[in-house]
Amino acid sequence: MKRYAMVVDLKKCLGCQTCTISCKLFHGLGPDIVRVKVIEQEEGEFPHVERMFIPLRCMHCDDPECLKACPTGATKKRTDGIVIVDQDECMGCRYCAVVCPYQARTFIAVDRRYFPGNGNLWEAKRYTEHQTGTMQKCDFCYKRIDEGISRGLEPGIAPEATPMCVISCIGKALYFGDLNDPESKVSRLIKQRNGFRLKEELGTEPSVYFLPRR
C-alpha cells in the first residue's frame, strides 16, 4: 500500500510563490483561490529577527480533521492517503476549512474573475472546471499521479507523475513520494534530516513533512 507524502525543505524555500501560481494555473483556479499558500512569519525584535517562509498546503493527514468534520462525505481519503473533496457532494458549509489546523482549504464563494466585466477567453474556458459554493484544496494532483502511474511512471521521480508544485519549485524545496517505501527519497530525507510535521501534537498524522532550516 502506498502512502503519498510530500517533503518541504524549509532551508531551501525562498518564498517565491512559484508553487502557488503553477498550481493555480494547472488547476484553473480563480482570484484568491489557492491550494498552496506560502505564508511568512517574522519573530523576534530588531535586530534579532527571524523571518521565514512556510509553504502550506493540505497535509493529507492520516487522521484528517476535515474528514471527521465534513457532514456530507464530500471529503474523502483514498487508500493511498490522498485526501480529496468531491465537488459534486460538497454543500459548502465550510466546517472543514475551520477545523483544518493548517488552513489548507479555500472556499469558492462566487465565480470571480481577475478581469471583472471583461471577456477573457482563458478564464471562460478554465473556470468551468470548478463549482462555486464548494470547497477547494490541494489534492496532491491525484489525477496527474494516477495518469502517470497508468503510464508506468513513478510518482516523485517522473515529472509527469509528480504534483505540479513539486516540479515547478525553483528552490527545489519540494519532494514527493511514497512514505511507506523506506528507500524513497522522501523517506530518506525525513530520516536523514530529522523531518518533522506541523502541529504534530494534534494527532492529525500529516503526510507532509518539513525539513528544519538549521
Next chain:
Amino acid sequence: MKEVKTYCFQCYNGPDPFKMIVEDGIVRHIEPDFDCAGISPGEGRVCVKAYGLVQKMYNPNRIKTPLIRTNPKKGKNEDPRFREATWDEALELVAEKLREIRKKGLLDEKGYPRLAVSMGEAGSPAGYGGTFPAFLSAWGPIDFTLGGGEGSKCYHAEHLYGELWHRAFIVASDTPRNRWTLSFGHNTNASAGVSGAMRHADARERGYKRIQAEPHLSVSAVTSDEWIPIKTKTDAPFMYAMINVILHEMAWEKVCDIDFIKKRTNSPYLIGPRGYYLRDIETGEVLVWDSVEGASKIYNDPSIKDFALTGKYRVRAKERGPDGEEWIYDEAECRPAFQLLLEHMRAYTPEWASEVCDVPASTIRRIAREMIENASIGAEIEICGEKIPLRPVAITLGKTISNGPGGYQACWARTILAMLTGSLEVAGGSVGASQRLNRPHHDRWSSIWPGEDGFFQNFLNPTDPERRANLPKTRSHYTELVPLVGNTGWSPFLSPVPHAWLWFSQSPENWEKPTYPDVWIIYRTNPNMSMYYTDLMEETTKEFPFIVSIGYTLDETNWYADVILPEHTDLEGLQLFRVGPSTHSEAYWQEYGFALRQPGTAPPYNTMDMTELSTELAIRTGILKEYNEAINAGIILGIRLQGRGYNYMLNPDRRYSIEEIWDRLCRASVRLLTNGKEERDLEWFKQNGYFTVVYPFIRHFLHPVMVKWGLRYEIPYQGRLKIIGEELKRRLEDKGIKWWEEQLKEYEALPRCEDFSQKWDESVRALGLDPDEYPFYMVNTRSMQYAWGSNASLPIMAEMAKYVTGFGGIVINASVAEKLGIEDGDTVVVESPVKKKTCRAIVREGIRPDTVLVTGQFGNWAVPFAKDLKIPSLNEFMYPDQRLFDAGGSSADIVKVKVYKITID
C-alpha cells in the same frame, strides 16, 4: 493537448526554457522543460513570473489593436483619446515621419540623431524584438541614450568596473563550489532568477554559509545564515575595514594568497613619485622589484625570482602621466603598489567603520577572519580536466550598493578582498557573468587579449583631444564624460542617462542644451516610471514632437505617445535567441546555443510580431535592402547567413515572411554552432525548442585564460584610471566645465573611502532643509513576482506578491512606528524634500530604525490595474542633485524622507 516549447526572458536572468500546454485553442498552463535539466542552470524550471505569462497573453486590458492619438494636447491630465486604427494606417503614419527624417538627414542641425530609440528592461527586449535590431542597424545613427531607469540606476559601477577587472557585466559567485558568501544587498531570492535562486538553494542544502548585509531583512536574508543590519550606503566602509583587519591585524603574509597577489595582480608594480606606474626608460615597460636579486626588472621578465610587495626602493626609471607626459628620474623613490595599499588602508579601522556602518567592530573583525578562514588558500579543483585554484569565498553586491556615491569604492574593495584571498575568477570565488561592453558577449575568454602593461585589453572612450573631436553625439554625452563605458552597442544604455533627461529643460554651464528627437520610439521601457524625478520626466516627454510606442498596455510613458503599436507578447511571437553560456547574472550554462520562442496558439488580439513589424517599417521607410543585408551580415544574434559550406542569404530586394527569415536563421545558427557541419530548420526547432552544444565549464572562469596569456588584473592600483581622470579633467577644464569636478575626484588610483550615507544629508541641507527632519533612508527592494514594472498590470502577480510582506506599502521598523503612533495598516504620509504622498504602513521588526522600504517599481497612474494599487514609487520622491551622481553618471535609489501619521483636520 499539445506541448509547445519556448522560453521566458522577462528578466535578464533568462532565457529559461519551458513548455506551454496548449489545449482547446488556449494556452492552458505552463510546465517546466526538464529536457534541458543538464544544460541550463535553471534545470528547465521557470519562476513565478513566467506562469503569469498566460494572464499576460489573455489580458483584456492589453492594447488590442493599433492606437492613434486624437488629442493633440499632451499632459498627465489630458486624456490622449486614442482611437483604434488599422495596422496599415498606423504603420503608414509612423513611416511617414520616418521618411521625413531620411529626407532631412539622419542628424539634426546640432548633430544629434533625429531618431531616438529607447529600450529598457535591462536588455530583455533582445529576447523579444525579433529582427528589430536589423531595422535599427539599417537605419543609421540613432540615439539610444534616452533610457528608462536601466543602466544608470542599475548595477552601474559594477557594470563598468566589472568589465574593467572581471570582464563581466555582473560579478556573481561560483555558488556550487562556494563555501562562504557575503552579500551586500545582492537580493538573490528576488532578483537572481531561477538559476540564482536554485544554485543558492542547492548550496544551502550542502551547507555553505551566507551572510546578508542589508538595511532590512530581505527575502534573501531570510535564507541567509546571518543578517547584518548595516546602514544604507556604508558597504564600502565595511569592506575597507575588513581589508584593514586582514592587512593590519592579521599576518597577511601568511593568510593571504601571496602567489596570486604577486602573479595575477599589479601589486608588485612599482609606483613612482607622481603616482604613476614606474617604467623602464628604454622600453617604457612597467617595473617591479625582484627582492631576491635586489634589482628592478620589467614586470614580465622571466628571470624574476621573487616580486617585492612591500618596501621603498630607488630606481632609475621614468613615469608616464596624462597626455603622454613623461618624467625621467635618475633615482626615483618608489614603492610597490601593494605597499601603497597597505599604507592607504591603515586609517580604515573597524572602529572607524563601526561608527559609520552602525555594526559592531567585533562583527567586522569576525567577518574578515571568516573570509580568510574559508578561502582554503592553496586548494585546487579539477574542472574539465584542468586544475584551477579553489577559493570558495565570494562577496556579491546589490545594485544600490554598486551605483551612485560609494559604488566605485564598494566594487574596488570587493575586488581587493577577492585579490587577497585569491578568489578572483577562480572556482568557488567571485566570478563574472557575461560581458556587455566587450565582445563577444557570450564568451568572456574570447574577449581576453593582451593589452598594455600586462593587463587585458579594454576599449574606453578616448580622453585625448584628437580622438575626442570626432566622437558621435548622443544626448547623454557619454563618450565625452564617461571613458569607462566605452562605445559599443551597450554603451549608450549604460551612459549617464539622467543627464539626457535633465538637460532638455536646463543644461549646465557651458554645456549645450540637447534637441528633442524628431521621432522617439519606445519599446519595453517606461522611463516616466522607472527613471527618477518622474514629474520632471513627464514635463519633458510632453514636449517630444512624435512618440511611437511599441507597447503592451497603456503606461505612464506611452500616455504621451502619438501612436501605439501593439506587439505579440511572449507566448505569441516567433524568434530565435541565444541560450547560455551565461547571461547578465548568475546563470552559468553547461551548454550554449539557440532557443526558439514560438506561438502556442493564434494570438487573441490584433497584435503584430516584431519581425513583421520591423519588415513593414523597413519597407515603408525604403530601407528593405539595408535591412535584409543587416540580417545577412549577422546583426541578429551574431548569426551570419553565409559561411563555409552554406549560404542562406536573403535577396536584399525581396520581402521575406517571418517564417522564412527565422528558418534561415535557424539553419545558420546550427551551422555556426557545429562549424558548418549540421543543419536544423525552423520545423525542427519548433519540435525541439533549442539546439545547444557543450560549453566547456572551465571557460566560465577567467583564471586559465589569464594564466595562458600571462595577464594580470589591474588591481589594487588604478594606474590607468588615474591618468584617464586627469586627462578628462583637462578636457573639461578646456571647455570651462566645473560641474563635473566632484565626479572627477573619483578617478583615484587607490580610492578613498568615507561615510557615503552622509551625502544624502548634505543633499537635504543644500536645499536649505534640516536633514534631521528627514530621518529615514527610503530604499527599494525587488520582488521575485515582478520584473521591474513590466508585469504590474497583471492581477495574478499582485495576488502572488501580497503573500510576501512589504508589497503594497512602506515598511517601517516596529519600535519606530510605535513611537510615531503608527500601526500596521495605517495610512501614513511619506514626505521627501520634494514630494508628499500617503500610503499604507507595513510594520515589521526586520528593518533598521533609520530605514523605510518600498517594494518593486510602482507608482503607476496609467497602467491598467496597477494604477488602482496605489503603491508609492521611490522615484517620485527623488529630485535631481548632481552631488549624488558618481563618475559614471549613476545614482542610487535612495532618498531621505519623513513619515508621519495622517491627521485629519
Next chain:
Amino acid sequence: MIRTERQLYIFQKDWTGNGERGIRDQMLMPAIFFGAVSPGLFLSSVIFDYIPGLWLSITLNFVGYGLTHLLYLGRMERFWRGLANIRTSWISRGLLFNILFSITSLLYTLSATFTIPVLNVSGVNTTLKIAGIISAILFAAYPGFMLSFVKAIPFWRSLLEPALFFLQAIMAGTAIHILSFAFTKSGYGNTDILTGINFILMLTVLLLIMTALVMKSLHGEAERVSVRHLTIGGLSTYFLGGALFAGLVVPIFALSLIFAFGLDLQRFEILLYSLMVFELTGVYLCKYSIIRAGVYTPALKSRISI
C-alpha cells in the same frame, strides 16, 4: 511584538465570511443565534406550558435558524447530504438534532395547541414532550460541541463551550419568553419566576465566561491571543462592552437592585423588557465574538530558529 503576533496567529475567517456572497455570507451568525434561542424558548415554554412561546420557537427555528442556515450554505440544494456523516461530524449531528427538534417540537406544539386525535393520546404526548426536550437540549448544545471539537483552535477547545452554549440557550430562551410578554399577556404571571431563573442563568453564564477567560489566559499562547483580542483587542467593544457589560453586567445589576429593594417587577415592565433586549443582544455578540476570536496556533513556531 504585536506585529509579530499578528503574523503568527491567524484568525479563523471561513465562518465570518468575506462578504463575497453578500448577505448570504453573514447568515451563519443569525443561524447560530436563533439556533440557541429557539430550543431555549422551547424548553422554557414546555416547562411553563406557554403555547405562544412554543409557536415562536418553531418560527425562530424554521426561519431564524433553518432558512438562514440554508442561505449560508454554498450549495443549499444539497443540504440533505449533510446527514451523511453522523458518525463523526458535528454538523451532521446538528442537522440531525435540528430535524428531530423540528419534528418533535412541531408535533408537540400541535398537540399542545390543538386537539389532534393521534397526538393527544397521553403516552404519545409525553413521548413527544420528552423527545422534544431531549432534542432541544441536544440542538442547543451542539454548536458548543462543534466548536469544542475543533482541535485547530485552542480557544474553543473545552467542555465549557457546550455548557456555555447550552446555558446561554436557556438563558436566551427565558429572556425571549419574558420579552414576549410585551406582546401577549398569557402566562404573564410567571414573570417573577422566569426572571428569577433568568437571573440565575445570567450569573452562571457570567461566571462560566469569567472562568473560561481566566482558564484560557492561563493556558497557552494562542488562547491568550484570543483572550487579548476579546478583552483589549479588536473585539473588546463587542465582547467586553456588548456581551459582558451590556448583556450581562447591566441586567444583573439592575435586577439585583430590583430584587434587593423588593420592588415589584410588573412596575418596571419597560425596564425589564429593555434588559432582556440587552441580554439577547449580549448573547448574539458573545457568540459572534467567540467565533471571531478563534485563532489558530502558528503553523510553526521557531523561537530558536528552525
